[in-house]
Amino acid sequence: MNVLEHIKEEHADFRKKLTKIENAKGEQKKVIFKELFAEIHGHHEAEEQVVFPLVKAKKDEKAQDVVLEMIEEHTLGMHQFKVLDKTPVEDETWDAKFAVLKEVLTHHMDEEEKEFMPKAKKAITEKVLVDILPKFESVLEDNMKKMKKKLG
Ligand SMILES: [Fe+2]
Numbered sequence: 001m002n003v004l005e006h007i008k009e010e011h012a013d014f015r016k017k018l019t020k021i022e023n024a025k026g027e028q029k030k031v032i033f034k035e036l037f038a039e040i041h042g043h044h045e046a047e048e049q050v051v052f053p054l055v056k057a058k059k060d061e062k063a064q065d066v067v068l069e070m071i072e073e074h075t076l077g078m079h080q081f082k083v084l085d086k087t088p089v090e091d092e093t094w095d096a097k098f099a100v101l102k103e104v105l106t107h108h109m110d111e112e113e114k115e116f117m118p119k120a121k122k123a124i125t126e127k128v129l130v131d132i133l134p135k136f137e138s139v140l141e142d143n144m145k146k147m148k149k150k151l152g
């Protein structure tokens, strides 16, 4: 498996979890939410540290623009995660805030798959895409653990 296929699998998992959170009640909602927060933080860091630099290095202006947009969308998503984490789950605005997070993340994953990935496939050889997978996984794991600790 190469790193892009792995990213797609994680996206599929995140989509399922977003729906699971929507349907969960009370404390359970917060528990799955925190899990997803930590997982997506790790996923974003791994993309930014391991995959995006290889595409940015190619000096293809359009590819560089897509990478910059992906990073801005990560920032937007993380902002909304933090806002939700500070909001009690019983608060009447929690579901509305979460609906916005879901929209931002879903849009981001769609764009990453449809716009970023074709550019990444052009910029990075299949061998490298396979070789960087362990690094992707270790950066993800480290950052996910750190965020889990922080969220308690
Ligand atoms: Fe991303």
Ligand SMILES: [Fe+2]
Pocket (backbone or CB within 6 Å): 007, 011, 043, 047, 109, 112
């Ligand atoms: Fe992603």
